[in-house]
Amino acid sequence: MHQVLQTDGTLRAAAPLDVSTTRQLYAAMVAARTYDHKGTTLQKQGRLATYASFLGQEACQIGATGPLRPDDWLVATYRDAGAMWAQGYPWVNLFLGRTGDERGGAAPPDVNVLPPSITVGAHMIHAVGLAWAEQYRGTDRVALTMFGDGATSEGDFHEAMNFAGVFGVPVIFLCQNNHYAISTPRHRQTAAETLAAKADGYGMPGRQVDGNDLFAVYDAVAAAVADARAGGGPTFIEAVTYRLSPHTTADDPGRYRPAAEEEEWRARDPLDRVRRYLEANGEWSPAWQDELEQAAAADVDAAITAAEQLEPLGAAAVFDAVFAEPTPQLLRQRNRAATDE
Amino acid sequence: MHQVLQTDGTLRAAAPLDVSTTRQLYAAMVAARTYDHKGTTLQKQGRLATYASFLGQEACQIGATGPLRPDDWLVATYRDAGAMWAQGYPWVNLFLGRTGDERGGAAPPDVNVLPPSITVGAHMIHAVGLAWAEQYRGTDRVALTMFGDGATSEGDFHEAMNFAGVFGVPVIFLCQNNHYAISTPRHRQTAAETLAAKADGYGMPGRQVDGNDLFAVYDAVAAAVADARAGGGPTFIEAVTYRLSPHTTADDPGRYRPAAEEEEWRARDPLDRVRRYLEANGEWSPAWQDELEQAAAADVDAAITAAEQLEPLGAAAVFDAVFAEPTPQLLRQRNRAATDE
Amino acid sequence: MAQALTAALGHALRSDRDVLILGEDVGTTGGVFRITDGLQTEFGPDRVIDTPVAESGIAGAAFGMAVAGLRPVAEIQFLGFAYPAYDQIVSHISRIRTRSQHRFTAPLVIRIPYGAGIGAAEHHSESTEAIFAHTPGVKVVVPSTPADAAGLLLTAIADPDPVIFLEPIRSYRRVRGEVADPPRPVAFGEAAVRRSGTDLTLVAYGAMVPDTMDAADDLAVAGIEAEVLDLRTLVPLDYDTLLDSANRTGRVVLVQEGHRTCGFAAELAATIQEEALYSLLAPVTRVTGWDTVVPLRRAEHHYVPSPERIAAAGRAVMEA
Amino acid sequence: MAQALTAALGHALRSDRDVLILGEDVGTTGGVFRITDGLQTEFGPDRVIDTPVAESGIAGAAFGMAVAGLRPVAEIQFLGFAYPAYDQIVSHISRIRTRSQHRFTAPLVIRIPYGAGIGAAEHHSESTEAIFAHTPGVKVVVPSTPADAAGLLLTAIADPDPVIFLEPIRSYRRVRGEVADPPRPVAFGEAAVRRSGTDLTLVAYGAMVPDTMDAADDLAVAGIEAEVLDLRTLVPLDYDTLLDSANRTGRVVLVQEGHRTCGFAAELAATIQEEALYSLLAPVTRVTGWDTVVPLRRAEHHYVPSPERIAAAGRAVMEA
Numbered sequence A, B: 001m002h003q004v005l006q007t008d009g010t011l012r013a014a015a016p017l018d019v020s021t022t023r024q025l026y027a028a029m030v031a032a033r034t035y036d037h038k039g040t041t042l043q044k045q046g047r048l049a050t051y052a053s054f055l056g057q058e059a060c061q062i063g064a065t066g067p068l069r070p071d072d073w074l075v076a077t078y079r080d081a082g083a084m085w086a087q088g089y090p091w092v093n094l095f096l097g098r099t100g101d102e103r104g105g106a107a108p109p110d111v112n113v114l115p116p117s118i119t120v121g122a123h124m125i126h127a128v129g130l131a132w133a134e135q136y137r138g139t140d141r142v143a144l145t146m147f148g149d150g151a152t153s154e155g156d157f158h159e160a161m162n163f164a165g166v167f168g169v170p171v172i173f174l175c176q177n178n179h180y181a182i183s184t185p186r187h188r189q190t191a192a193e194t195l196a197a198k199a200d201g202y203g204m205p206g207r208q209v210d211g212n213d214l215f216a217v218y219d220a221v222a223a224a225v226a227d228a229r230a231g232g233g234p235t236f237i238e239a240v241t242y243r244l245s246p247h248t249t250a251d252d253p254g255r256y257r258p259a260a261e262e263e264e265w266r267a268r269d270p271l272d273r274v275r276r277y278l279e280a281n282g283e284w285s286p287a288w289q290d291e292l293e294q295a296a297a298a299d300v301d302a303a304i305t306a307a308e309q310l311e312p313l314g315a316a317a318v319f320d321a322v323f324a325e326p327t328p329q330l331l332r333q334r335n336r337a338a339t340d341e
Numbered sequence C, D: 001m002a003q004a005l006t007a008a009l010g011h012a013l014r015s016d017r018d019v020l021i022l023g024e025d026v027g028t029t030g031g032v033f034r035i036t037d038g039l040q041t042e043f044g045p046d047r048v049i050d051t052p053v054a055e056s057g058i059a060g061a062a063f064g065m066a067v068a069g070l071r072p073v074a075e076i077q078f079l080g081f082a083y084p085a086y087d088q089i090v091s092h093i094s095r096i097r098t099r100s101q102h103r104f105t106a107p108l109v110i111r112i113p114y115g116a117g118i119g120a121a122e123h124h125s126e127s128t129e130a131i132f133a134h135t136p137g138v139k140v141v142v143p144s145t146p147a148d149a150a151g152l153l154l155t156a157i158a159d160p161d162p163v164i165f166l167e168p169i170r171s172y173r174r175v176r177g178e179v180a181d182p183p184r185p186v187a188f189g190e191a192a193v194r195r196s197g198t199d200l201t202l203v204a205y206g207a208m209v210p211d212t213m214d215a216a217d218d219l220a221v222a223g224i225e226a227e228v229l230d231l232r233t234l235v236p237l238d239y240d241t242l243l244d245s246a247n248r249t250g251r252v253v254l255v256q257e258g259h260r261t262c263g264f265a266a267e268l269a270a271t272i273q274e275e276a277l278y279s280l281l282a283p284v285t286r287v288t289g290w291d292t293v294v295p296l297r298r299a300e301h302h303y304v305p306s307p308e309r310i311a312a313a314g315r316a317v318m319e320a
Ligand SMILES: Cc1ncc(C[n+]2csc(CCOP(=O)(O)OP(=O)(O)O)c2C)c(N)n1
Pocket: A079, A118, A119, A120, A121, A147, A148, A149, A150, A151, A152, A178, A180, A181, A182, A243, A247, C024, C053, C055, C077, C081, C084
């Protein structure tokens, strides 16, 4: 398993990033965690429908998007708000989605990030199609797709990997192996020794990295992106990490995993590690940390306010976003709905 | 690639079978080929709907079923008539299916062979379920499932392999890599170096064998069966072979492959190889060959006659085989159909 | 209703060793709705099986088990996640009896929570029972009460053919009622008359039954006595009760949460006018979900038929 | 009709570099029905793409391409093999516009040969258009003539939304007719009146249109003048032409090859009685395939509506 930054903040290999970029990415990790905490809190207050925390997976989310260009594609899941935001998807959209509002899915025009995938497994082939289109057009854009260990069991994962391999499509598969799919542990998800071992069956390089190590994730994704841009085709990366939170706010991890295991992983917190590294290099201070947290909280709070102030969609809007132009079927139904109300 | 019997009929390793069993299996290969030729001929005469020949794949079909017990399960495809017959599925059923008669799917009560799968990829998980049921009940029956190189691209292949791995189910996956899925060559089906390489991603042993070598196929399947019976779980076997015929009688291989390639493979005919071996051991004679061919032709002809003499299903039969008891919906429709006619 | 289902599953597992349960998270956590809660502890991980995340695999493996003679009860977490299993259902589970002319059969149950009303995320609010009703070879069951849920489930498990068993999500905790211990089987193909009436017929099933009853109460206040039929099973369908009521009242409102076009109410309307046209005093009217994606929490109420919409349709039919 | 489709695809590929074709065996061999014959030679393997055997992958990849702005035309070999792609269609292709509130769209076409009548193997004779009509967010097109096939296909490729394009297998070689070069686009949502008549209305689409025309000829011999409507697109549906004809004749026979329960004819019957009840002189009658698996070659004729069955229904409706 590829590791660069150790739990104590010391390096095992050369850092793939200069200090100023490291500081930026650390700031992003702090912002992501701020949003994440807020999400859990708001859901408890009944202001969000459900919330899927990515607590403990911040190195994956920020490390993976770090090497992307703003015009690259990202196709991720309900658990990847941190990565989506880092790639330009606004917090307000993420909150909107969580309150149960379709407008959360409307990324700004210049943001090439698809709405989060709620279904498990179906979206990786979308990234393949997007990357294939870019390849066809001769751009050097790539697509990054993120998914969990559970998603590797779906048939669509297989078809996506296989298409990417056959057509040499510029796509990066980033699997966050956070050890559980809801209650099902990784070793009951597949008998494969590692998830990375699956790549070989598609003629694709597969790498396993420490998913709580910002540098390792960045490193692996950067190499894969460079490869893909240069026409080298797809790469599969297994980032080994852990979901410190429940699956969603409706879940009780006490039913399926020992508290001691959580504790063990808490000690491998991906933020602590970068903080220690920066601190050792004289690049971190409690004051800066406060500054980061306050700025992030302000951003996140503003996004919540904006989301909650938006009037809910009216009945007509429900009918008008099915097709570019409503069909006669929909027009009749829209009228009927208007009469009924 | 595992090989025992070379093209010239000499052994590369010890034969896994005694001479008398080898003679039996050779006789089965001759019977299978007799049926296969007849199938192609009858279709040209318009007496079958379509026909999918397995010419050149007889070592796979007879070698794979050789190690099975009569009470084991077989779940195979439209191209596996030879294997199905060897496992007890009557020629008459196979012909009936090909004439377009549902009664072809009704295996005799003691034959644990499912009707041939027409869909590509969906049936391997059925074998997993069957084998799982046997494991649950504590029998030592196994399930053998046969499919092509193309089928490995379907999502259901992946889910079947993964379930088998996770639950240690006594199932043997036999992939006949005959180099084409209709017109698509093996190297455009997947970028994996070999199909056997896919097994690793499911924590399952994967073996590649010479699929035109009766002994190699028998050997590999026998080992896998022994393993499965003993609780050792599933095995994936890639049998490398070649379809010497068109995909079906509706196909023209001239559109997608060079005649020279066919010739090359014709020289590796799986029957010739066993014949040479037997001949070298004084166990083959032209007279015996005639005897085998005539016996097979008689069997096959009798089956055709039986199939063609059966009156087609009447309208009522169409409604009465949907459920154990027709629903009110079906009863109304059956009445209506009777009135209409 | 949730507890009734748990009780029925426990009873089935206890009564017959051929019954087993498989699905995502059904074991350790007892399923996302806790319907299988405690069953793995009682019956062990070989009979209450946590599977990988793969719906087609679950359906296909259950199929193989059923062909081998077991009685698997598969769970799919939400109807929106059953579509990956659709091919296994349509192409194999529903057809093996025809394909093998009764030689092989697939006596299995697929339990699927369905329906909107809890403000869930996308894909968690589907009511596409019509695609199963359109599939020859599977039975389609949609209970509305705890006793029916338990009783129909026992019948489903005992049935010699595959059953799609749709459980109304918003009734899990909201709808309460007595259930015998052990639960009493409820026969397929017998609609329940939930309320007698002479002025018009309201037809519903599953999650829409309570709302339809509320609508009937509303109408009664206005002096309109509605008969309320709860179909309980869509396949097989109880034509007798349906047509008898339609012939008596001459006015019918069909209630369905699913999308309108080609929904089950379309089938009912087509059938009623085919067989009872001359009794009809007004067009058979449908109150349905729309041909839109089910809206998310903030706009969901625009989609799901409400007691008000049902009552309004009832009044309109009376005035026609 | 086969040649008309090939011509339309060639024209679309020539006119717009964003158009590309993908599917199993569409390249080297030109597809199992040779609809894409010669196109890979003309446009190259990057635009006419042979894929692995994986329908969900084909649909999902086409989806990604379409979101990126291309105009992919995917081919599934038979409707019976489209079910593995059903999840991609229902859960993603049909919904991305709603999900993203118009920010992302999926302007793609999935071409699928459908229908019985050539005595093919199991799974090769499906007519399950209803499950797509029941799916919000996809258009459903079923041509019956060569000019319509070509013209509707061009409209489908130009359409900003996903289109399920069902091609009647038995019409590929049997139905012939003039097609302009280049083919003229045919608008969606406009039923064609294939025959005018005043006594009753026969409604059909796709493969059933020629048989329905034959039935109308039979009826004419008996002095019954039937109007024949060819819907051409099920979504969008041309209500005006349908209801106008139903109101004029008061007698309607709906013809559909698909399974009866929840088929498209159910939707039409429900709609007609909802909106034209008081014009009806007889129940709207359905002539359909049955709720059985489509029988194999030797018994197929028991299933597929024949001109005789259609004509018999027409006579019955006249006598009602
Ligand atoms: C097709 C489908 N099946 C089931 C679900 C229900 N479900 C939601 S998340 C989840 C587990 C996914 O696990 P994993 O891929 O490891 O991602 P994680 O949640 O751990 O990030 C399941 C089964 C779903 N959303 N989609």
